Amino acid sequence: MALSTSSNFAKPDDAFRAVVEAHRGLSDEQSADLDAALVLILANHIGDLEVLREAIELARRRMVDASQQQQQQQQ
Amino acid sequence: MAQQSKTQFGYRRHPDQDRAVTDPAGHPVVVVGAGPVGLSLAIDLAQRGQPVVLLDDADRIGEGSRAICFSKRALEYWDRLGAGQRMVDKGVVWSVGKIFHGASQLYQFNLLPEQGHKRPAFINLQQFHAEAYLVDRVRELPAIDLRWRNKVIGLQQRNDHVVLTIETPDGPYPMHAHYVVACDGARSSLRQMAGAEFAGQVFEDQFLIADVRMTAEFPTERWFWFDPPFHAGRSALLHKQPDDIWRIDLQLDPDADPAVEKRPENVRPRIARMLGHDKFDFEWISLYKFQCRRMDKFIHGRVMFAGDAAHQVSPFGARGANSGLEDAENLAWKLDRVLHGSSPEALLDTYHVERSAAADENIRESTRSTDFMAPGSRQEARLRKAVLSLARETEFGKRMVNGGRLSVPSTYDTPLSTADTEAWRGGPVPGASIPDAPLGARPGGPTFLTEAFIQTGTRFTLLAFANGAAVDPPDGIGVIHIGVNDGDLVWTRYDAEPGTAYLLRPDGYVAARFRHPTRAALDTALARAAGIN
Numbered sequence: 136m137a138l139s140t141s142s143n144f145a146k147p148d149d150a151f152r153a154v155v156e157a158h159r160g161l162s163d164e165q166s167a168d169l170d171a172a173l174v175l176i177l178a179n180h181i182g183d184l185e186v187l188r189e190a191i192e193l194a195r196r197r198m199v200d201a202s203q204q205q206q207q208q209q210q
Numbered sequence: 211m212a213q214q215s216k217t218q219f220g221y222r223r224h225p226d227q228d229r230a231v232t233d234p235a236g237h238p239v240v241v242v243g244a245g246p247v248g249l250s251l252a253i254d255l256a257q258r259g260q261p262v263v264l265l266d267d268a269d270r271i272g273e274g275s276r277a278i279c280f281s282k283r284a285l286e287y288w289d290r291l292g293a294g295q296r297m298v299d300k301g302v303v304w305s306v307g308k309i310f311h312g313a314s315q316l317y318q319f320n321l322l323p324e325q326g327h328k329r330p331a332f333i334n335l336q337q338f339h340a341e342a343y344l345v346d347r348v349r350e351l352p353a354i355d356l357r358w359r360n361k362v363i364g365l366q367q368r369n370d371h372v373v374l375t376i377e378t379p380d381g382p383y384p385m386h387a388h389y390v391v392a393c394d395g396a397r398s399s400l401r402q403m404a405g406a407e408f409a410g411q412v413f414e415d416q417f418l419i420a421d422v423r424m425t426a427e428f429p430t431e432r433w434f435w436f437d438p439p440f441h442a443g444r445s446a447l448l449h450k451q452p453d454d455i456w457r458i459d460l461q462l463d464p465d466a467d468p469a470v471e472k473r474p475e476n477v478r479p480r481i482a483r484m485l486g487h488d489k490f491d492f493e494w495i496s497l498y499k500f501q502c503r504r505m506d507k508f509i510h511g512r513v514m515f516a517g518d519a520a521h522q523v524s525p526f527g528a529r530g531a532n533s534g535l536e537d538a539e540n541l542a543w544k545l546d547r548v549l550h551g552s553s554p555e556a557l558l559d560t561y562h563v564e565r566s567a568a569a570d571e572n573i574r575e576s577t578r579s580t581d582f583m584a585p586g587s588r589q590e591a592r593l594r595k596a597v598l599s600l601a602r603e604t605e606f607g608k609r610m611v612n613g614g615r616l617s618v619p620s621t622y623d624t625p626l627s628t629a630d631t632e633a634w635r636g637g638p639v640p641g642a643s644i645p646d647a648p649l650g651a652r653p654g655g656p657t658f659l660t661e662a663f664i665q666t667g668t669r670f671t672l673l674a675f676a677n678g679a680a681v682d683p684p685d686g687i688g689v690i691h692i693g694v695n696d697g698d699l700v701w702t703r704y705d706a707e708p709g710t711a712y713l714l715r716p717d718g719y720v721a722a723r724f725r726h727p728t729r730a731a732l733d734t735a736l737a738r739a740a741g742i743n
Contacts, residue, residue, distance in 0.1 A: 167589075167592055168592060168595065168596065171589075171592045171593045171595070171596040172596040172599070172600060174593075174596075175593070175596055175597060175600060175607075175610070176600070176604075179604075179606040
């Protein structure tokens, strides 16, 4: 696995807060625009398609989990 | 805006039509469709010594400019066919593209930033001019029998030949052919007769093409706009053609009414806003949707498909006509060898292997360009907006903007190649097309490598760099000797050291390369490249 999922920040809370605070005062639409730009900037910085694909896969797993949970609740 | 045909040809009855139905004429190869691909293929085969029957159901060329961008690779091919210089003399040479977002320029690119190539990155030339020059070249070659108003209406595959039924103004007649090549365009009737699948992706967006006549001072560059002030929320493209004709391409809404959009009174104000004046006349207006698709197999029995008949792409990237010409150059030498009996029929299979992979690449690239121009979802549009705004400030953003990635020849992953076994830092890999380079002083001789390849006979050729151990080239192949006097560029472009040798295929692709060639290694590589195992 090329994607690092161990904790890379000395202070992870600072990193999380930095992303949260970037969205302060933005509408949902603006937030979505910000995220789109941020994803592309970070993806370019990583500069490794294999890492990017693994990150996408890890992120998408949440969508699958969420829809499975929904189905289970409906049953 | 009456569009008259540029060239009209007469139907002439051929003696084949006077033969008894039970005793039809037989020909080694019949090419169907006298467009750029069919004409080029016929010329290539004829120059290799094959008699060719070339059939076309019409008797004229014309009908708007259609394809307009011809690539460096296409020009190098036409040079080999003896038609390149007229194309370049008439065409508009360009290599710079500019991308605009709104009213301002995002960035510009140069498709051929280096010197030392005989041909430019691209010329713009109306397809009817290209076809007319190719027809002129055909007329110089007695081996080509070009029959206008000969429409193939029946096709039957037999074990060792194909039976065609051809309709003419004098009625139908049968013909036998060892091989048939269908170059009869996107709506190929031969493809339907062969019962071949032609599936792919349909794009809903509509585009309007207008060729307008005006005298203007725009530079000879490809200009592409995202969300221009004159066409809000959509994309637009401007290209110069010869004869004071300008190609304008406007993206329309998917639900725009074609009949309404096409009316000159509706097109005119939009283009006047784009140009800043209305001193222009319409030559041609056309509205189109497109598909990206290809045939599963480019070969059906003894019938081979080339050009739009085999594959279709979106027009952004100039990958339609140029890839069709690459089909022709790929097929001609293989068909010639098989008809001569110097290679087994299996060599033809590599036409499908190599060119269907190229079609996949072209479809992938042009689909990406189209998706970028016409985002399919709100999030896709949002990501594109992010790229366009990042492009103003960052290099990586500029590189992500996709206003059409322009046609470059594919590198073939093919059984005809011999894999590298030595260390290379550059140069064309096996399966890649040969880059041009200037050659040094050769009195009366070629000044470019592409010219040397033609003068050596456009066949299997050894490109031999000087000052290595001497090796006898295999019989029957051409040799181009490169010396130190030829200058650094050719040595650099081929990552050459003393004694380096490249084995080139007859279509100008690399079959194998060696730091220290031996006769045995060359023989093996040559046999492999010729499909002889």
